[in-house]
Amino acid sequence: MAEPVGLEEVLPECLVVEIMNRVQDARELAKCCVVSKGLRQAVQNVLFVQLICLKKYYMEARTGPLVRVPFKQAVMNMVQQVKRIEHLKLEIEPEMQANPFQKDEIHLKDFWLSEPYFVIAWAQAVGPSLQHLSLVDYGQQAIMCTTPIIRILAETCPLLKTLELRNMFLDTRDCPVLPHMTCLTLRCIKMMGKGLTDINKCMPALNMLAVVSVFGVEEAKITSEYMQVMCLGLSTKAKTVELNLPNVCKLQLKMACPDSLWVSAPSLAYVAVCMEKREGALVEFEKISNLKELLFGASHFCTLTRLIRNNPLLGKVFLDVPCMELGDDGRWEGVLPDVPLMIPDMKELDASCPCLHTLSIGPGLWYSLETGFENKPNEGEMFKKWPSLKHLIVHIIVLKMDTCLSVLRLISAAVPSLQTLEIYIHADSPVDADHVLLECEEHIAFPFKSGKWKKSLSFSCFSF
Known part of the structure; x- marks a missing residue:
């Protein structure tokens, strides 16, 4: 019976390396290393490596003793084995990020990935070739101590182009220049007072x-x-x-x-x-006069008025009043009491922006329109004779079915040029969303597209 043939024996070395680059995950790369000498050599030439610290490892570290290689040691083992890493991702598993911080964890530095000594160690190993780095730290712990990670990277990784950092406390003082850095993402970060000014320098x-x-x-x-x-x-x-x-x-x-x-x-x-x-x-x-799209969520409209007056080329606008309180899971929690329920001057928008063809209304502004309608039933007149408006999108948290339907009917009938109407109902509206959509189909004469929303609105027509 013939011996099994290894992948490296039937494919060119460059193709095997390309396959290994698509593997990326360090655990799988480590398995490949023990299969054969040829694959081990291929792994040494990969350019992209990703290492993820799993929650099960964290649980084991808390209860002890460890039976696995410590995560930081696993990182060092991998980066020292690969000759030329251009793209490196070090991450704490998302499920572990949800852990509430406990004081007795402060000694578990194996999960503090932006710890200076650890950063220096792996940065010196990959520095000459590294171009792209993503580091997601254990935020519940990492946010407690500052890290000079950007200064370390500037000193050891001269070719770095893109950097993504998440969940840490950055010390950005006295950083050397990173001349090739073109893309920076900072998410869930604590910074010193002048941190962004330092970044700019x-x-x-x-x-x-x-x-x-x-x-x-x-x-x-x-x-x-x-x-x-x-x-x-x-x-x-x-x-x-x-x-x-x-x-x-x-x-x-x-x-x-x-x-x-x-x-x-x-x-x-x-x-x-x-x-x-x-x-x-x-x-x-x-010096802002060439806007094509404007998304504006605020109840103070002086800035909005100045922007629309100076930008006659505006084609798409989203407007909202930030009066609706939503939980982290998107659930509606009520109307904020101290936010003025103002309505922007639609006639000014029409007069100043003759090219405007798309208007999207957020849930807070819709609530303001409903409130205004209850006080002044002819409030929808503001939309009449708007010759350029073709596409109207509304996002609604339905509190009163009758008021909601009345405003929808009024607006859809008041815009003679309207070609497309989109209605999105919040999934947890006090009035059942499915029932609202059925009523819309029965009472709104204009054809429309419908759907539900919860955590995020529909911005598919915008460029963001």
Whole structure:
């Protein structure tokens, strides 16, 4: 009987290496290493390695003794075995991220992946070739201590181009320049007061910056000729945010309103603003006159009015009032009591933006429209004679069936140019969503597309 033939014996070495690169997961690569000498050599030449710390390993570490190789040691074993890693992912399993932090875990440093000594160890091993890095730390523990990971990477990984960091406390002081860094993503990160200003100095070539659920920032002064896409999501109030971005085309601002916000972006075409302006806060948008799409979620409309007056080319607009409280699971929890139920000036929008063809209405603004209708039954007149509007999308949390249907009928009949109507009902509305949709089919004369939503709205027609 013939001996089984190994993969490396029937395929060219370059093709075997390509197959190993598609494996990526370090556990599977380790298994390949023990199959044959040929596969072990192929693994040594892979470019992409991913290591995931599983929850079962965490549970074993808590109860002890360990029967597996410690996770950090497993990382070192792999990065020292591979000759040239260009893409590295180190992650704590998502299920483990949900663990509530316990004080007796502080000694379990095997799960603190941004620990400086550990970062230095693997960064020195992969530094000469590393171009892409993603590191998801054990946030419940890692957020307790600062890490100079960016400074370490700047000193050891000169070719680094893209970086994604999640769940850690960054110390960004005195970082050398990362000249090739073009893409940075920070998610669930604590930063020092001037952390984003420091980032701007040490990563001057960034063309994409995504900052999501970041807290602790007090000052963000970002000037860049290369930035094209930016998402700025700050969870705590900053004092000063200054964005001088002459070539940015997409900008998303989702944050607590800073004391002072100044944006200069003459090439901006797509902007999303979710920010409730506070009394006394200074908000200025300068040199913005070429917008094609605007997503605006706030009940303070002075900024909205200035934007629509200066941007006659606007084709798509989403408007909302942030008065609806939703839980982490998307469940509706009620109407926030202190948010003004204002309605933007639709006539101003029509007059200033003759190219506007798509309007999307969020659940808070829909509630404001219903409230206005109950007080002034002719509120829907604001939509009449809107010759450019072709596509209307509404997201509704149904509290009163009769009011909801009345406003839907009024608006669908009031826009003579309307070609497409989309109605999305919240899955946990106080009034049953399926019942609402059946009633819509019976009482809305205009043909429409329908569906449900819970955690997220439908933004499929927008470029974000």
